[in-house]
Amino acid sequence: GQNIDQPTEMTATEGAIVQINCTYQTSGFNGLFWYQQHAGEAPTFLSYNVLDGLEEKGRFSSFLSRSKGYSYLLLKELQMKDSASYLCAVRDTGGFKTIFGAGTRLFVKA
């Protein structure tokens, strides 16, 4: 079956670092995406990993281990505006379908 697991909620402090984990079991794999979704808004693309390792983009980094079916999103120097849901998504082998996790709601407190 297809399954993507991520924690439901996390809380972190402004200025800190937070790591949001994602594990997946899918029939095919052709890349992993992270999206950010603020309450009441559309998801927006954050990062993409297709090979093992770390991809860094400013305050955001994403890591992938294909052998472990594992990814994480690392957010540094947290800001209040980072309070949002973070969606982990896996693209299937054919390339059209993307399976989304339920999302992790991150609360950043002062």
Add this chain to the structure above:
Amino acid sequence: DVKVTQSSRYLVKRTGEKVFLECVQDMDHENMFWYRQDPGLGLRLIYFSYDVKMKEKGDIPEGYSVSREKKERFSLILESASTNQTSMYLCASSGDRGSEQYFGPGTRLTVT
């Protein structure tokens, strides 16, 4: 600036009504998608289209149909709305096969 627009932000319909949700993208993307988003379940794919007049079922197509007569427009149709179709509906598009998706603002549909 890339843009995906949806015809309504909020919609209230009665059980049994036929409902049309429209999505338009201005990025000349080949691929378009319809998802519904429910608390605790994440985004679930209803239908997608990789070309004009082409459509493929997603994971939960029952009770829905789609139409893509023009490249920029992808419509979702609820043939006979039911209360279990109350949800947030999100449209998305992407360029190359499997590249990141751009989402519209969503339509919150309530069926009473």
